[in-house]
Amino acid sequence: MKAVRFHEYGDASVLRYEDVPEPVIGVGEALVRVRAAAVNHVDIDMRDGSSRLPISLPHTLGFEVAGDVAALGEGASDAHVGQRVAPQYQIHCRQCPRCIEGEHSLCQHTQMLGVQLPGGYAEYVKVPAWTLLPIPDDVSYADAAAVQTTLGTAWHALIRRANLRAGETVLVSAAGSGVGTAAIQIALRAGARVIASAGSAEKLELAMRLGASAAVNYREQDLTAVVREFTHGKGVDVVFEHVGGKVFEASLKTLRPNGRMVVAGGHGGEVVPLDLIVLFRNQWSVIGCQRQTEAELRQIFDLVSSGELRPTIHTVLPLSEAAQAHRILERREQFGKVILTP
Numbered sequence: 003m004k005a006v007r008f009h010e011y012g013d014a015s016v017l018r019y020e021d022v023p024e025p026v027i028g029v030g031e032a033l034v035r036v037r038a039a040a041v042n043h044v045d046i047d048m049r050d051g052s053s054r055l056p057i058s059l060p061h062t063l064g065f066e067v068a069g070d071v072a073a074l075g076e077g078a079s080d081a082h083v084g085q086r087v088a089p090q091y092q093i094h095c096r097q098c099p100r101c102i103e104g105e106h107s108l109c110q111h112t113q114m115l116g117v118q119l120p121g122g123y124a125e126y127v128k129v130p131a132w133t134l135l136p137i138p139d140d141v142s143y144a145d146a147a148a149v150q151t152t153l154g155t156a157w158h159a160l161i162r163r164a165n166l167r168a169g170e171t172v173l174v175s176a177a178g179s180g181v182g183t184a185a186i187q188i189a190l191r192a193g194a195r196v197i198a199s200a201g202s203a204e205k206l207e208l209a210m211r212l213g214a215s216a217a218v219n220y221r222e223q224d225l226t227a228v229v230r231e232f233t234h235g236k237g238v239d240v241v242f243e244h245v246g247g248k249v250f251e252a253s254l255k256t257l258r259p260n261g262r263m264v265v266a267g268g269h270g271g272e273v274v275p276l277d278l279i280v281l282f283r284n285q286w287s288v289i290g291c292q293r294q295t296e297a298e299l300r301q302i303f304d305l306v307s308s309g310e311l312r313p314t315i316h317t318v319l320p321l322s323e324a325a326q327a328h329r330i331l332e333r334r335e336q337f338g339k340v341i342l343t344p
C-alpha cells in the first residue's frame with residue numbers, strides 16, 4: 003500500500019510517499035481503509051523532532067482517521083466489514099486505575115495512533131476494533147476525520163473542564179485554527195458570547211462569520227487592552243487557550259476576578275512565567291484539558307449529524323501532497339482542518 007513516512011527528522015521535504023507493507027491484523031483488531039486523515043500541528047512537531055512524544059523511525063503520522071472497515075480479526079465484534087468508522091486516536095489500556103474509574107483521557111499506559119502506532123497517512127491502518135466509532139450516514143469522511151482534536155477537545159475543555167455557562171463571555175485563542183473554530187461553535191451553542199483572537203485579518207473575519215461578537219488581532223493590537231475595553235473593564239469569564247507563550251501571558255490578564263482559563267495546548271511556548279500574586283489575588287483558575295471521552299465523542303457525532311456543530315475544513319489534498327499540507331500549517335494559512343485523502 004501507499005503511505006507517507008519520514009525516515010529522518012527535518013522540514014516538510016522529509017515526508018516520502020512510498021510503498022509499505024499492508025498492516026496484518028490480529029485478534030480483536032480491525033483493518034480500516036482510510037478515506038480521510040486530518041493533519042495536526044503536533045504532526046509537524048514529530049516530523050521536525052521537536053515533539054516530546056515517543057516515536058521510532060521510519061514513522062507514519064496521522065492520528066485522526068475516518069474510513070471503512072476492510073477486515074476484522076478473530077473476536078472483533080465491535081464493527082462489521084464495510085462499516086464507516088472513525089477510530090478513537092487515544093488507545094487507552096482499559097486496565098489501569100484511571101481507566102477503571104472511566105477517566106480514559108488520564109490512562110497511564112495510553113497509546114496513540116500516529117505516535118506509538120503507525121497512523122493514518124496511509125491507505126490502511128490497523129486499530130483495536132473496540133476503538134471504532136460509527137460515523138453517522140450524513141457525516142462525510144473528511145468531517146469525521148476532523149472531529150476529535152477540534153470539536154472533541156473544545157467540548158471537553160469548555161463544557162466539562164471550564165463548566166461554561168450561558169451568558170458568560172469567552173476569549174478564544176487562535177480562533178482560526180481547527181480547535182478555535184470548534185470552540186467558537188461550542189461556546190455559542192452553550193449560550194456564551196465569544197471574543198476571537200487570531201493573527202490575521204482573514205482569520206478574524208471568518209471567526210466573526212461563525213458568530214464571534216468581537217475580534218482581536220494579537221499581532222497588531224494589545225489583546226489585554228482590547229478585551230478590557232470590549233467587556234467594559236470587567237474582563238472575560240473564561241479563556242480557551244491552546245497557543246502558549248506570549249498569547250498565554252496576555253490572555254490570562256484578560257480574565258475577570260474568579261475567571262477560569264482552560265489550557266489545551268502550548269505550541270507557541272510550553273513554559274510560561276506566572277505571577278502567583280496576581281493569580282491568587284484574582285482567584286483565577288488555570289485548568290488543564292487533555293482530551294475528550296468516548297461518551298463526549300459519540301454526543302459530538304450526533305450533533306454534527308444533526309447540523310448543530312460542523313467541523314471547519316480548510317482544504318482536502320491527496321495523500322501524496324502531505325508535504326504541502328504541512329507547509330500550509332507551518333505558514334498558519336489554514337482556517338480549519340487540512341485533510342488528506344489516500
Ligand SMILES: [Zn+2]
Nearest residue numbers: 095098101109
Ligand atoms: Zn489505562
